[in-house]
Amino acid sequence: MKRPCRGERNVAYTVPKLKDFSAAALDKAVEKLLAALEQESGALGNGDERKAFRDHWLARKDGILTQINELWLKAAPKEAKREVGQRVNKLKTEVEAKVEAALKRTPAAGTESAIDISFPGIRRAIGAEHPIIRMQNEIVSVFKNLGYSVAEGPVIETDYYNFEALNFPPNHPARDTQDTLFLANQQSKARREQLLLRTHTSPVQIRTMEKMKPPLRIVIPGKVHRNDPPDASHSPMFHQVEGLAVDTNITFGDLKGTLDHAMKSLFGSDVKTSFRPSFFPFTEPSAEMFVSCFICGGSGKRGSDNAPCRPCKQTGWIEILGCGMVDPNVFEFVKHNGYDPEKVSGFAFGMGVDRIAMLKYGLDDLQLFFQGDVRFLEQFG
Numbered sequence: 001m002k003r004p005c006r007g008e009r010n011v012a013y014t015v016p017k018l019k020d021f022s023a024a025a026l027d028k029a030v031e032k033l034l035a036a037l038e039q040e041s042g043a044l045g046n047g048d049e050r051k052a053f054r055d056h057w058l059a060r061k062d063g064i065l066t067q068i069n070e071l072w073l074k075a076a077p078k079e080a081k082r083e084v085g086q087r088v089n090k091l092k093t094e095v096e097a098k099v100e101a102a103l104k105r106t107p108a109a110g111t112e113s114a115i116d117i118s119f120p121g122i123r124r125a126i127g128a129e130h131p132i133i134r135m136q137n138e139i140v141s142v143f144k145n146l147g148y149s150v151a152e153g154p155v156i157e158t159d160y161y162n163f164e165a166l167n168f169p170p171n172h173p174a175r176d177t178q179d180t181l182f183l184a185n186q187q188s189k190a191r192r193e194q195l196l197l198r199t200h201t202s203p204v205q206i207r208t209m210e211k212m213k214p215p216l217r218i219v220i221p222g223k224v225h226r227n228d229p230p231d232a233s234h235s236p237m238f239h240q241v242e243g244l245a246v247d248t249n250i251t252f253g254d255l256k257g258t259l260d261h262a263m264k265s266l267f268g269s270d271v272k273t274s275f276r277p278s279f280f281p282f283t284e285p286s287a288e289m290f291v292s293c294f295i296c297g298g299s300g301k302r303g304s305d306n307a308p309c310r311p312c313k314q315t316g317w318i319e320i321l322g323c324g325m326v327d328p329n330v331f332e333f334v335k336h337n338g339y340d341p342e343k344v345s346g347f348a349f350g351m352g353v354d355r356i357a358m359l360k361y362g363l364d365d366l367q368l369f370f371q372g373d374v375r376f377l378e379q380f381g
């Protein structure tokens with residue numbers, strides 16, 4: 001489409017006053033006016049000038065058609081009024097039609113021809129994997145290499161999968177609104193159907209065992225929520241990677257060997273692991289696993305001046321995950337699909353991705369992950 005070059009201004013048409021109202025003079029004036037209209041329509045772009053163009057010709061106040069009324073028709077001597085009136089009417093219809101046609105021909109801004117290919121392009125920065133997703137993928141791939149497959153489940157869960165089938169007793173504190181974010185207006189539903197934001201990835205253990213028969217080896221990455229106000233080490237939304245292995249004759253030794261291997265893959269072959277007794281309703285026995293601090297090497301001190309190591313609080317050990325042998329009560333909920341607690345056994349574990357990412361990247365504020373500051377995020381690109 002023909003457009004005026006930048007810098008070039010069209011001198012807009014103005015309606016001349018007429019001295020001569022003869023037919024020939026009127027023809028000439030009309031011809032000039034139509035030529036100007038033709039020229040302006042041809043130069044019409046697709047931005048704001050569309051409105052200006054329309055107003056210039058058709059606006060009630062001071063538009064060219066209005067001016068013609070004033071300057072040509074009203075100014076005409078009595079004897080010429082009839083002739084001028086007819087011409088002006090005809091001209092009005094013609095101008096209106098031509099203006100509308102010109103506007104139709106030129107698409108409004110935002111359509112394809114609004115692109116001015118003479119402008120420099122907009123450079124879009126290439127995005128990078130978010131450090132949490134990167135950490136999550138790294139953990140998942142350690143288990144994939146051991147033959148685990150990836151399972152996922154919904155972030156909005158029922159009480160049944162998040163608690164009941166995981167052997168949480170009815171009045172367990174985790175079921176309190178202090179810890180769990182429940183969806184509103186669920187009171188009319190049976191407790192097991194009430195919806196909540198899952199507080200851990202463990203419900204996917206049950207969901208997967210309902211669908212797949214043993215033997216089973218799965219890792220489950222995903223988002224979880226807890227009713228914690230955000231601070232340097234808490235966030236109401238965070239990420240976990242869960243694991244579950246079920247087969248005949250799975251022992252606590254398999255659990256320890258598997259997790260020890262995983263920690264060495266993630267933090268280096270020098271790290272040691274330590275298991276301390278713990279409690280989860282869905283594992284028995286349960287443990288918390290610690291790795292020797294990969295920042296101070298387990299000494300609790302850093303550098304030549306023996307500064308206290310903060311990440312391990314000078315203990316030399318960092319708590320990494322919860323784990324245990326699948327409680328037989330959990331298998332009871334999926335017994336119909338081949339998980340007879342007399343025949344199969346298994347282990348499970350769950351770790352917080354965000355915390356591990358913080359330790360690995362040496363951060364002291366969890367909130368950095370969620371603020372979306374590109375200057376922070378691009379360092380992981």
Ligand code: PHE
Binds near residue numbers: 199202243280283348
């Ligand atoms: N779901 C537990 C938590 O969120 C972690 C866990 C998973 C513990 C699997 C044991 C087995 O704290």
